Amino acid sequence: MKRHLISAADLTRDDAVLILDTAEEMARVADRPIKKLPTLRGLTVVNLFFEDSTRTRISFEAAAKRLSADVINFSAKGSSVSKGESLKDTALTLEAMGADAVVIRHHASGAPYRLATSGWIDSAVVNAGDGTHEHPTQALLDAFTMRRRLVGRDAGLGKDLNGRRITIVGDVLHSRVARSNVQLLHTLGAEVTVVAPPTLVPIGVESWPCEVSYSLDDVLPKSDAVMMLRVQRERMNAAFFPTEREYSRRYGLDGDRMAKMPEHAIVMHPGPMNRGMEITAEVADSDRCTAVEQVANGVSTRMAVLYLLLGGSEPAVTTTSTPRIEESK
Amino acid sequence: MSKILIRGAKVLGGEAQDVLIDGETIAEVGQNLSAEGATVIEAEGQVLLPGLVDLHTHLREPGREDSETVLTGTRAAASGGYTAVFAMANTFPVADTAGVVEQVWRLGKESGYCDVQPIGAVTVGLEGKQLSELGAMHDSAARVTVFSDDGKCVDDAVIMRRALEYVKAFGGVVAQHAQEPRLTEGAQMNEGVVSAELGLGGWPAVAEESIIARDVLLAEHVGSRVHICHLSTAGSVEIVRWAKSRGIDVTAEVTPHHLLLTDELVRSYNAVYKVNPPLRTERDVMALREALADGTIDIVATDHAPHPHEDKDCEWAAAAMGMVGLETALSVVQQTMVETGLLDWAGIAERMSFAPARIGGLDNHGRPVSAGEPANLTLVDTSYRGVVDPAHFASRSRNTPYEGRELPGRVTHTFLRGRATVVDGKLA
Structure with missing residues (x-):
């Protein structure tokens, strides 16, 4: 699995199938009485949203929380960004706060790519929609x-x-x-x-x-x-x-x-x-x-993405056997 | 002033000759000239060109001194082998009055590195609505003859027509930034295969071509001459070729970056490749080279556009458009035109010195390398190969698309009226 998810074109067939299979495992968790896994405990996921999108943000938030990550929501509105802070300075700030993954939604095509490749931050970057580019x-x-x-x-x-x-x-x-x-x-x-x-x-x-x-x-x-x-x-x-x-x-x-x-x-x-x-x-x-099904599936899929980017070496679900994930790796 | 003997340089790439400079003038050109009383520059193997002339430079002063000043810009120009630059009018305030053009002209005089010929805005505030006092700018100490709203297109056909007509009274020329504004709202890059993938707003070739087509027809109708800035598409080449074949008085320029780079580079989303007009396709690049070689495009002009680091170190849509170019122009042209066999050095002299001086009406630049002419000269080590390192630029800005790229050729000496502004590749 790669360090970032910027474009669907970056995924091979096997990468994509692994994510979908992992998402099925995650979906099973959602059927349990306790929907939470300890997998990303102690890691911090920042939702960096330069564009309003409540649906996507809460989907990522639910995904990260079900994996026990700490979630910080950073919305451009009402923050220093609205006072003209650059993407670079925002990135440096998040880096200083110890973000392990940044989920970014931005109105400018390519902003997640810049965030991931400009050397501003070390964390994993997940594109949550950039301009008219990709989602x-x-x-x-x-x-x-x-x-x-x-x-x-x-x-x-x-x-x-x-x-x-x-x-x-x-x-x-x-x-x-x-x-x-x-x-x-x-x-x-x-x-x-x-x-x-x-x-x-x-x-x-x-x-x-x-x-x-x-x-x-x-x-x-x-x-x-x-x-x-x-x-x-x-x-x-x-x-x-x-x-x-x-x-x-x-x-x-x-x-x-x-x-x-x-x-x-x-x-x-x-x-x-x-x-x-x-x-x-x-x-x-x-x-x-x-x-409506797509919304529910969104949480499972985003759990799979965060899990594979941040903690992918351990099996996702520890209480049941997960042979399929092991196989597909 | 003392005498300088340039020994054994290939004048315009031809035969090796000695050139003796006495004071501000070329005293003698020939074989085995006496070095008596002269400082000798051994130039064997190097190419001697007339001082380069750039018809399209943004010096940013007044207003954006954080990106460039007349002093730093002319130092960059001298480093690149230029002895004269035309300073574009899109400053703050806009160069749309005699006062502003005289200020820029005076700053150029004080710099001493390169002559600065201000360009006047066609319309007040570059707004395309009301003609600036073109006559007053021409009559000022700056003697403006080139007028341009560059950065913006004079898109109103009536305003363009009137401007073309009006400047005939004093031999002026309008330099058009050809960009149909409605077709380029929100435009971020060339419209085509790459923009479709990247999801960046498209800047279609037709937005340039339709304005050029209109303007050559307007120029024909009113019997004026028109100059096309930074022509960037294969279609524009065809229109200018057609116009010239019809006898229309049109000249055109191409930038070095449009001769080398394509929109494939935008895939990096690195805003250093963001420029207006945008980088086009391989097919356009090849058509532009061919057009420069066959004379359809008259000149190379840099469109040197300095921007501070923060205006490029950001997401693509937020970044400023433009690239610095004065210090790399000759190298890019050597690579794309000379080393491909499309032009010889005499052809380069025509397109980077003689013709731009002629179009812009500069009498003392773009002159032959012969006795009695002003000693505006550029000496080039064409065998040099080096990697571009913006840290060494004289320009205040570093927004070059060539960082880390190997380019041929190096300006070793530049002489402005007999005075060396560059010696052994360093500013004097």
């Missing part, structure tokens, strides 16, 4: 969710997503979730198609390991999972699409469209959902939609 733990929890649903909870252990057809729909241009997912799903052997209006597909997408389609209806029948990305209504003002309604009609997922998907296929959403925009309430609340 690798989101991709991991999505892959975890897909493997469980499409391969099976136990049957999936040690396996990847070979041959599964995954469709990612929406604002690909501005989406770090899409970038990380395309990379990771490709690594895991899935066949990825991104679907969006041409205005929301980046120039240069031809180098991505995926197909591009402008027609959701064409792709739906050939999808094992359909991931709907959040589309900000403000994009309309920059002429990325004419109106909310037109976007919704052409690229939104409603009940009729969902019916075109194969029976086993699932609907995913990283949240928060814009109900009525990219997804209707009917779809969001259906059994096929995994949005």
Whole structure:
């Protein structure tokens, strides 16, 4: 396992499968009466959030706490950062306080990479979303969710997503979730198609390991999972699409469209959902939609990531045998 | 002033000759000149060029003396072999009045390392709305003939048209920073394969090309000349080539970094590679080299843009755009143009001295190396190979993209009107 998790592209197939398998072990812990492991006792995890994201922050916080780490939440708002402190000085401060891992969310693409590679700090760095670049733990929890649903909870252990057809729909241009997912799903052997209006597909997408389609209806029948990305209504003002309604009609997922998907296929959403925009309430609340499950899986996956980055030499779960983790190493 | 004999240098890369400097002037050029009463510089194997002229330098004074001053910037220029630089107008306050351009001009005089020719802002405050007093700047002691809002594009077509027309009255030229502002909102790097992966806002080639296309047509329509700053794309080359073939009075510059570096470097998220216009692709780099060789692009200009360390030692989006370039320009050009066989040293003299002086209207720079001419000269050890160490820069700033890179060539001597500003590679 590597020292940092910056980009989904940094993970090999075996790295990714190890994380997913470890996350399954972590998920078992969540089913116990006491959900806590002593694994990271005495270590300090800092959640360094330059951007508001309560969901991601509490997910990382829950993950670290279940591993018995001490958690410090450092939010840019109301801190010295809002008074103009540089990323470097913030990093030096955290280093001085003895952070073992820094989970960073930043509005600037590449900020976690800079934090990890500039020699400012020695701690492990986990990218919790940077600008429009990447959000690798989101991709991991999505892959975890897909493997469980499409391969099976136990049957999936040690396996990847070979041959599964995954469709990612929406604002690909501005989406770090899409970038990380395309990379990771490709690594895991899935066949990825991104679907969006041409205005929301980046120039240069031809180098991505995926197909591009402008027609959701064409792709739906050939999808094992359909991931709907959040589309900000403000994009309309920059002429990325004419109106909310037109976007919704052409690229939104409603009940009729969902019916075109194969029976086993699932609907995913990283949240928060814009109900009525990219997804209707009917779809969001259906059994096929995994949005809530993804949140739960997020904690297990982030536990696995923190555990493997910070304490990975010991088995994650000591009270039961963990042969699968040993094997997959 | 004493006499200096430069012995055995290859003048413009040609035949080895002796050059005798007497006072401020070249007294004699020939074989076996008498060294009597002269300090002798043994220059065998070295190349003697006319003093380099940079049409595009940011000296930062007044206003950002933490990154560069006229003194430190001209010291950097002399180190790089330059005897004249044009100082861009985007200072604080902006060089949009006779008062500011005269201040910069006076500071240049006092520095003594290199002549400083101020550039005047086209519009008040670089805001693109109202023409600055262009005539007053021309009539001032600074004798401004080049006008530019560099850093910003004169994007309003009517303002650009009027500026092109207006400066004809006194032989001025507008140097355009070609960047369509709406197409580059939030732009962080070249738009293409790398920006798609890195999730950085794209600066598309078309934002440069569309403005160049418009401006050459405007120049044709009003019968003016226009100069294009830091041309950076293959498409821009094609437009300028077309314009020249049509007889439009357009000149263009390319920076050394656009001749060597590509947007692949941005993958490091190291802001030292952040520059405007951005680093482009390999294909663009090759097109720019070819265009500089065939004369479509007239000159090399550094766009020397000093920034303090803290403005680069940060996340990409927060970093300032620009690179220092005066002290590495000739080496980069040697590597990309001479060692590739695209240009000989006479070609370099044309593109880094004669032509920029001509475009900017400097009479006493960019002159032939012959008797009776001002002794503005640069002596280059072209066989030298060295690793760039910014700690040795004369510039106050260190934001070079070449740190740790091996580059060829070294300026051993620079003479400004007969006075050595650089001796044996060190500032005099």
